[in-house]
Amino acid sequence: MPLVSMNEFLPQAKANKFAVGQFNMNNLEFAQAITEAAKELNSPFIFGVSEGALKYMGIEYTVAIAEAAAKQSGLPIALHLDHGSTFEVAMKCIRAGFSSVMFDGSHHSFEDNIRLTKEVVKAAHAMGVSVEGELGTIGGVEDDISVDAEHASLAKPEEAIRFYEETGVDCLAIAVGTAHGMYAGEPNIHFDIIEKVASAIPVPIVLHGGSGVPDEMLRNSIAAGVGKINVNTENQVALTQTIRDVLNADAKVYDPRKYLVPARKAMVEVVKSKIKIFGSENQA
Ligand code: G3H
Ligand code: ZN
Numbered sequence: 001m002p003l004v005s006m007n008e009f010l011p012q013a014k015a016n017k018f019a020v021g022q023f024n025m026n027n028l029e030f031a032q033a034i035t036e037a038a039k040e041l042n043s044p045f046i047f048g049v050s051e052g053a054l055k056y057m058g059i060e061y062t063v064a065i066a067e068a069a070a071k072q073s074g075l076p077i078a079l080h081l082d083h084g085s086t087f088e089v090a091m092k093c094i095r096a097g098f099s100s101v102m103f104d105g106s107h108h109s110f111e112d113n114i115r116l117t118k119e120v121v122k123a124a125h126a127m128g129v130s131v132e133g134e135l136g137t138i139g140g141v142e143d144d145i146s147v148d149a150e151h152a153s154l155a156k157p158e159e160a161i162r163f164y165e166e167t168g169v170d171c172l173a174i175a176v177g178t179a180h181g182m183y184a185g186e187p188n189i190h191f192d193i194i195e196k197v198a199s200a201i202p203v204p205i206v207l208h209g210g211s212g213v214p215d216e217m218l219r220n221s222i223a224a225g226v227g228k229i230n231v232n233t234e235n236q237v238a239l240t241q242t243i244r245d246v247l248n249a250d251a252k253v254y255d256p257r258k259y260l261v262p263a264r265k266a267m268v269e270v271v272k273s274k275i276k277i278f279g280s281e282n283q284a
């Protein structure tokens with residue numbers, strides 16, 4: 001099966017109240033673990049690739065790995081640029097074979113965010129590529145994007161509705177109280193904002209900063225209208241902690257497979273647990 005745009009499964013997610021996971025791909029092992037978990041549970045999913053991960057892996061390898069995953073698994077998989085910062089990087093990814101892009105214009109003024117996002121939507125839709133937009137600034141650290149708490153700003157429902165109407169994005173990330181990275185305490189998610197926006201637009205809401213959000217809060221977010229949930233840090237922690245444990249247990253280990261195989265297995269368990277909570281099991 002070729003890579004697909006998010007419109008292959010997000011409309012069903014919206015209609016049937018489940019969420020599709022965006023699991024960030026940072027290298028081969030992430031891609032293999034995510035695909036293995038989704039195959040076991042027959043779930044669609046989205047490979048999210050940040051600009052930092054793109055630099056690390058290289059765009060050709062990134063697309064080749066994603067295409068191999070889609071071919072080998074037969075699952076509907078979208079390859080999605082995560083937090084794309086410019087029109088140019090979005091177009092570069094589409095030319096290389098990405099089936100979906102996010103334009104993150106949340107650091108621009110509201111009007112500029114609309115104007116810039118509209119440009120990406122026009123070009124991407126002409127090529128059958130889905131687009132995610134962002135409104136309100138999500139806190140935390142994601143690659144080299146860092147937003148401290150006082151600068152994180154909640155999305156205003158009326159602005160979010162107008163943003164969708166003027167841009168035509170296929171899903172909308174709004175700042176509702178989550179943050180990138182693990183949480184010190186429990187996040188304070190504004191379900192009322194999700195509900196107000198989700199009930200007024202035909203596309204799903206995206207929840208960024210999915211790592212560390214308690215299961216019940218994830219379920220409540222989906223019930224309120226979230227149809228795409230992004231998870232990266234929990235997989236990074238699972239992989240790194242497993243590697244650390246293996247190397248601490250035996251200083252003589254030198255074959256990377258001795259720690260990458262268990263690390264990959266740890267990520268399979270993280271992804272499976274999220275797919276079950278998101279409700280996308282058997283939705284492929
Ligand atoms: O865009 C990526 C996600 O928002 C990742 O957030 O690392 O907190 O799971 P997370
Ligand atoms: Zn994010």
